[in-house]
Amino acid sequence: xxMNNPIGVFDSGVGGLTVAREIMRQLPGESLVYFGDTxxxxxxxxxKQTVLKYSRQIVRFLKTKNVKAIVxxxxxxxxxxxxxxxxxxxIPIIGVVKPGAKMAVQTTxxxxxxxxxxxxxxxxxxxxxxxxELNPDVTVVGKACPLxxxxxxxxLLEDRxxxxxxxxxxxxxxxxxxxxxxxxxxxYPLIRNAIKRYVGEEVNLVNPAFETAKCLKEMLAEQxxxxxxxxxxxxEYYVSDGVDKFISFADSVLPCHVTETTIVDIESY
Amino acid sequence: xxMNNPIGVFDSGVGGLTVAREIMRQLPGESLVYFGDTxxxxxxxxxKQTVLKYSRQIVRFLKTKNVKAIVxxxxxxxxxxxxxxxxxxxIPIIGVVKPGAKMAVQTTxxxxxxxxxxxxxxxxxxxxxxxxELNPDVTVVGKACPLxxxxxxxxLLEDRxxxxxxxxxxxxxxxxxxxxxxxxxxxYPLIRNAIKRYVGEEVNLVNPAFETAKCLKEMLAEQxxxxxxxxxxxxEYYVSDGVDKFISFADSVLPCHVTETTIVDIESY
Numbered sequence: 001x002x003m004n005n006p007i008g009v010f011d012s013g014v015g016g017l018t019v020a021r022e023i024m025r026q027l028p029g030e031s032l033v034y035f036g037d038t039x040x041x042x043x044x045x046x047x048k049q050t051v052l053k054y055s056r057q058i059v060r061f062l063k064t065k066n067v068k069a070i071v072x073x074x075x076x077x078x079x080x081x082x083x084x085x086x087x088x089x090x091i092p093i094i095g096v097v098k099p100g101a102k103m104a105v106q107t108t109x110x111x112x113x114x115x116x117x118x119x120x121x122x123x124x125x126x127x128x129x130x131x132x133e134l135n136p137d138v139t140v141v142g143k144a145c146p147l148x149x150x151x152x153x154x155x156l157l158e159d160r161x162x163x164x165x166x167x168x169x170x171x172x173x174x175x176x177x178x179x180x181x182x183x184x185x186x187x188y189p190l191i192r193n194a195i196k197r198y199v200g201e202e203v204n205l206v207n208p209a210f211e212t213a214k215c216l217k218e219m220l221a222e223q224x225x226x227x228x229x230x231x232x233x234x235x236e237y238y239v240s241d242g243v244d245k246f247i248s249f250a251d252s253v254l255p256c257h258v259t260e261t262t263i264v265d266i267e268s269y
Numbered sequence: 270x271x272m273n274n275p276i277g278v279f280d281s282g283v284g285g286l287t288v289a290r291e292i293m294r295q296l297p298g299e300s301l302v303y304f305g306d307t308x309x310x311x312x313x314x315x316x317k318q319t320v321l322k323y324s325r326q327i328v329r330f331l332k333t334k335n336v337k338a339i340v341x342x343x344x345x346x347x348x349x350x351x352x353x354x355x356x357x358x359x360i361p362i363i364g365v366v367k368p369g370a371k372m373a374v375q376t377t378x379x380x381x382x383x384x385x386x387x388x389x390x391x392x393x394x395x396x397x398x399x400x401x402e403l404n405p406d407v408t409v410v411g412k413a414c415p416l417x418x419x420x421x422x423x424x425l426l427e428d429r430x431x432x433x434x435x436x437x438x439x440x441x442x443x444x445x446x447x448x449x450x451x452x453x454x455x456x457y458p459l460i461r462n463a464i465k466r467y468v469g470e471e472v473n474l475v476n477p478a479f480e481t482a483k484c485l486k487e488m489l490a491e492q493x494x495x496x497x498x499x500x501x502x503x504x505e506y507y508v509s510d511g512v513d514k515f516i517s518f519a520d521s522v523l524p525c526h527v528t529e530t531t532i533v534d535i536e537s538y
Contacts, residue, residue, distance in 0.1 A: 146419065
C-alpha cells in the first residue's frame, strides 16, 4: 500500500462531511475519497444486519479506489458494523465511537458521562461498552434523540421548537449531573448552541469528528502511513443519490468548493 | 389471472398499512400481499431515479407472489414512479395520488385546493397536474412538510411542538383560503386533529387511503376481477428490515393481528 494513496471516508449521508472537514484540517497532506449513502439515509433507525450489509457494500466500493485506510464517519455504522468489518479487512479502519468515548472519559470530573445519538446507536450500547472499558467507574447516560436530525435538516438550528425538543431529550442529562456529553451523531454539532444553552456552560460537549481526525493521525503515524509527499491532496466525492443536494451541503461545510460528485450504484457492490 | 389471487400493496415503510386497512374494510373478500421497504425508508427526500429503481424492484418481488393487481400505497412512489411502471406492467396498478386529486376537486367550493406531502411529492408537481387535468380552474397550493413524518414517528400526535410546526407549514393554506386539503402522505392522517385545529372545521381533509380503496374496488369490478369466492382472505406481510418494529406498528393500525412477517432481500430483485 502506497503512503500517498487516499483515505476512504464514508457516512450514511452528508453528516460525515464534518469528519472529512476535520481530517482535511488536521491531515492536510492526505487525499480523501468520500462516500455518502444519500439514497439509503438515515441509518439511525435500521437494524444491525442492514447497516452491516450496507457498510460492507461501501467498503467494497472504497477498496476499488485503492484507499490505504477507512474512516467510518457515521456513528450508527461505527456502532453496529465496525467490529465485524475490521476483522474482514486488510487495511486499517477506525470509527467515530472509540475516539469520542476516550475524550468523554478524559474530560469528566463527576464521572457521569452522557451520550446522545440515533435510536440504533444508543440501543447498541457501544458507547457504554467502550467508556466502561476505559474506566468502569464512569456512569453512562444514553439518550436517543430521533428528532434532532430532521430538525437540523429543516434548518431549525436556532428555533423555539428545537430548544423545546432539546429540553425534553436532555432533561435526563441534568438529572444525572452529566459533565461530559458526547454528541454521538454527525448532525448534532450543528445544534451545539441549543444544546449548550440547555445543559449549561459547565458541561463539556465532545465532538467525535475532531477526536477521530486526531486518532487517525496518530494511527497513520504509528504505522508509517502518513503521506509526507507534500503533493496537493485530491478529494473525490461519491454518493448514491441526489448529487445537487450533496454539493450544496458540501459547499456549506467544507473549506474547499466541490466541483464534481459521482453517483454510485452502491447496491451492486 | 385468477380472481382469487392476492392484491399487492407496497409502501416505503409502515405508513401504507393505513391504505391496506382501507382495502381490508372496503374489499373484505380480497387477499393482500403487503411489502414495506423499511430498510430504505423514507422515500420522500429521494430522487425520481432512485424511487423508480426501488419501486421496480418491489414490483418484481410482488409479481413472484402472483398478485392480480398492485396498489402503490406510498404517495412519493405514486408521484415519481407510477406512470413508468404502469407502462411496463401487464396487470393493473393504481396509486394514491389520482384518487386523492379526484376527491379534492369534487369537494372544493372556493376552487382553492391545498396539497401537503413530502419534499419529493410536492416537487414533482403531480397533484397539481392531475387536479388541473380534472378542472383547470382550480388553484393548487402545494407545501412540503418534512417534519410531519418524524413528529408522527416520535408519537407527538397531540403536542405543542406539532401544533407549532403545523401552524408554520399550513399558514399558506389559510392565506389562499383553501377549503379542500389533501393529506398527501400516509402518515399525515395520524395528526389529522392538529391539522384540523389549525385550518378550521370548514376545510375538508382528503385522505387518499380511503379514496384509493374506493377506486380499487371500482377498477376490479369493471375488469371482472373482484374476488367473489367468499373464501377467507389471506394477508401476507414482507419488509426489508425490522420485523419486530413492523409488527408492533401493524398491530396498532390493522383490524387483525399480524402473526408473521418475512424479511426480503429486496435489492436482489
